[in-house]
Amino acid sequence: MQTMTAVPKQRSIGSIQFLPVNLFGSVMGISGLSLAWRQASKLFGTSPLIADIIGIVAVLMFIALSIGYISKWALYPQKVAGEFTHPIAGNFFGTITIAILLLSSVLGNYSQGLGQVVWMIGMVTTLALSFIIVSRLLKGNVEPGNAVPAWLIPGVATIDIAVAGGTMPFPWAHEINLMSLAIGGVVALVFFTIILSRLIHQSPLPAGLMPSMIIMIAPFEVGFLGYTNFMQRIDQFASVLFYFGLFLFVVLFFKVFKKTVPFGASWWAVSFPMAALSNAALKYAMFVHSWLLIAIAAIILALLTIVLVVLFIRTLNILFNGNLLKG
Template sequence: MQTITAVQKQKGLGSIQFLPVNLFASVMGISGLALAWRQASKLFGTSHVVADIIGIVAIVAFIILGLAYISKWILYPQKVKAEFMHPISGNFFGTITIAILLLSSVIGTYSQVAAEVIWIIGAVTTLSLCFIIVARLLNGNIEHGHAVPAWLIPGVGTLDIAVAGGSMPFPWAHEINMLSLAIGGIVALIFLTLILSRLIHHDPMHTGLTPSMIIMIAPFEVGFLGYANFEHRIDQFAAILFYFGLFLFIVLFFKVFKKSIPFGASWWGVSFPLAALSNAALQYAMFINSWPLIAVSAIILVLLNIVLVVLFIRTLKALFNGTLLRG
């Protein structure tokens, strides 16, 4: 009787075959929030316990999603292949590799050796995925409607190699970080141009993809963090990256955060760009030590917390009412 009830409950939740890969963006956002609270402890004197708890949540979320997606891969390999080959959803596989990179920074607090191993795995998989995606796009015959902000994820992912690897002790880490900044910077610049051209000159994107527009701030804020970690300083170029990303976020905020846009897994796409903005704002505020910037960094951190809590609650609600894993 209990078995029948369990089966019925599983059916009610939906099927693992419909688990979207872009849910790994939640790990990116939660990891970014943990790192932001670490920065906040330096600027505002908040407890490290907050960052530690959020970091544990990020690790647990990655393990759960990882096991679930591996199950999907084993049980429904064609579904995973179709998702990977899709010109839009295929880019969201970058959320897995970026999540690994960010978790290396989260875990670094507890074990430097584990952080180094995880960073190497993340760096190799991120560079490999970026190569695959760029090579696939160069095959040609890409519809203009497929030029969406999700294109930026694999390219921006290489910037995260430098974000997480700025303190790696390996003698070759410097060149890997330089390679990653070069690839991520140029790819992001080219793709962002194509995406803006598509958004300006063609029909608006599907409503379900609207939240992903926030991804367009990622090259600037992640670029700021990667450049600052690589150079171990903040200069005028870094400041320009930060300020334009902040400006673009303000522009996009009023286009994305609308009640008319239905909730879906794609909403998690706003989490990491916002987390990157929060980390950049906190780091820049500490460098400038100006109260307006400190206030801005506090506002963005509060907003990040609110957004992630709302997304977490709505995701759980969608899971248990059966809409999250429904085809």
């Protein structure tokens, strides 16, 4: 008589060495969603509690991801070094600095001093990263095929210094914000032109990079937010930035949101550009007081919320089934 013993199969969620740095894009998107809902409370009268809850989620996610990535750095430094020096993946380290800048705005609603400290940390790290990335590219011999939308992240990160710090009270903040707008604006414009040329004249992006195409709206919508925060007004130049970003989003939406594009951590690349568009639309609608623009702002906010909820749930799903941290 044979006795069969059932051995339960253990499932592992994977190894921390495979934690992708681009997952910090989730913190960017959720922080942006919190800021958007805070603006919505002024335009639509929604409860500020919605923004508070989303902000708490963003902070907790940043803490969890930071612990995870620091652990990866300590245990597998060669993996982190490989990501940082990679011609494409290295640009996603900008998601960390942008997340810090956006969290400074989220936290500033509760503690002005804490928000200012976090902003200064984000400002220094962002400028340092932009210097490293631009210096690396100027060494030459860069493959034309590596000119992908992720290149825009370090440049957009610099503009975010003014987005988060446009009203900082420090006497030196005005010049820092102006310098950041100058660096980010010119870098983003040059890189956008190179990337657009690559997308037109060369083969389409691999499926895994398709979601990152939405990043191409970020220089215009983040530029709108940074410029208007710095100038403390909305003028015709700001309107041009907003409207072109909106047009480009409509064009790219139908190219990116397809069932044929496989789901992965790279999908979080759509979150922050959409959050920037939502914040810009809400701010512009409050300025113009047009029912059409108010409706557009409401639609974009609803779409952003739905997209981020779906991304959050699907990311948890692939985390616990072992596909997110799998080599």
